[in-house]
Amino acid sequence: MVQIRIHGRGGQGVVTAAELLASSAFLDGLYAQAFPSFGVERSGAPIQSFVRLDKQPIITREQIYHPDILIIQDDSLLAEEEVLAGINKKSILIINSQSNPAELEKLLKNKINRNNIYSSPATAIALELLGKNLVNTVILGSFAQATELISIKSLMAAIADKFAGKGTEIINKNKDAVLKAYQYGKKA
């Protein structure tokens, strides 16, 4: 079982990110579970959501205290103590940040090895292709590239399904942004 914790701020689509990630894994043939931290969501407040992936039905329902993978949608969240709770040297970090893995390793006081840190220029890509700083889908492109736990094809399908009501323009813009984040990671 792989346990993923997503950190973001109210309004950044933290819960949607969990749903999309889990839906993609489901489309790839896995069992998946996604749930929010059930807080009262206030715009800008730190929010968490949780994803589990496995080859067999998932039974546990506790929140994720020891994540294998952390997704951080906004690097200002690193100031929050709870964001890094329960990580170990093997934990993988996917973070929306301008800093490179070596700089982030230093910032995190070596709590995560730089080889396990994936820095995603999600904000830059979102501003360029979506026209606003909405990174929840974009960072999943980096996730797909870094972890290979979900296929880019399923991620595209999950996005098309989730945003079906928002029209093809929004879907296509999100797909382009996700693909750019995915390809950026490949080059890096």
Next chain:
Amino acid sequence: MPLNNKTQFIEGSRAISLTVANIRPDVVSAYPITPQTHIVEDLAQMKAGGKADFEYLRAESEFAAASIVVGAAAAGSRVYSATSSQGLILMMEVLYNAAGLRLPLVMTVANRAVGAPINIWNDHSDAMAMRDAGWLMLFAENHQEAVDFHVIAYKLAESHNLPVAINVDGFVLTHSYENVIIPGRQEIKKYLPAYKPAPGTYLNPQKPITLGGFFTPEHYWLEKKKLDEDIKRAASDLSRAYRDWKKILPSPISIKPKFDNGLIEYCGPNKPKTILIAMGSVAGTIKETLKTEKDTGLLKIRSFRPFPAQDLRRIIKNCPRIAVLEKAISAGAYGPLYSELIGSLPGYRGISSNHIIGLGGRDVSVATIKKIINSTGKAGLKFW
């Protein structure tokens, strides 16, 4: 709307609303309350979009919603409602009447704490407030059980003229996403034919009858006794209904229970040193915990009403330690589930303890369950 049984990845609330739509009730009425809201919003949207043929009656309160479905059921309709917490409490008078009038209501309770203090998160305080109302009460561990129970509930309700509440943990199940198989209309119809109440049992202007007459002391107690007997009698039918349904809609499970009769499920060693007893979604986290606790078993109660006293007794009687984990209190006494269980175990000589967990949405972690297991050598009530 899905007409096949392919696995889907959807929110728990959506799994329930799709299943309810495929069961094809005649009348739906509800008043929105967190965390039940997504279920009834979805049903209302299906109706508005022309994808469902039930009547959807908007109500000004939960009291009205419950009264509307009581009226519709009294007129011979298949009905559905859903609520949570304070909404369920506001329905209470109507809930007793639904059972006393022997009307086959089916209702989802998205379990939530009861104020004050105000709290929107999950526990079983609301469900425990209706335990004496005369309803059958089922508790779901996961999305699939929630889906299955809705179909089974209508089967039982309509064959026994009893109302059924399906309890699903608010947020934990209603707002989470997981793999689930939604039964199609055809599969459901095979198991649950269209509802045709017996002539003379429902309100019909062509053939007037009285429902809910006045009962004097000499008859009232007999009617109540009959309700008790009929609910107990529903136990064997629940067992059969569960078995028959799982033949139609089998679903993958990761831990095969040692014993499962639909009402209860036992997972664990043949001779456990400790048995944990629990209801609802926490059973999943307990099963995960027991992967590394080889001397401990889990007894999951699916049916709280009828209370499967005999089945529980058979599994528990020789176990040296039992621990009831429950998400409700009865202030000034032991927890409601613990009290009932102990009442069903005359002569039990082991150590029994009662653990109040998850109140108002407090997360129940594997670490907490391990601590509970380690504390079962001491009897009494503990809060975690």
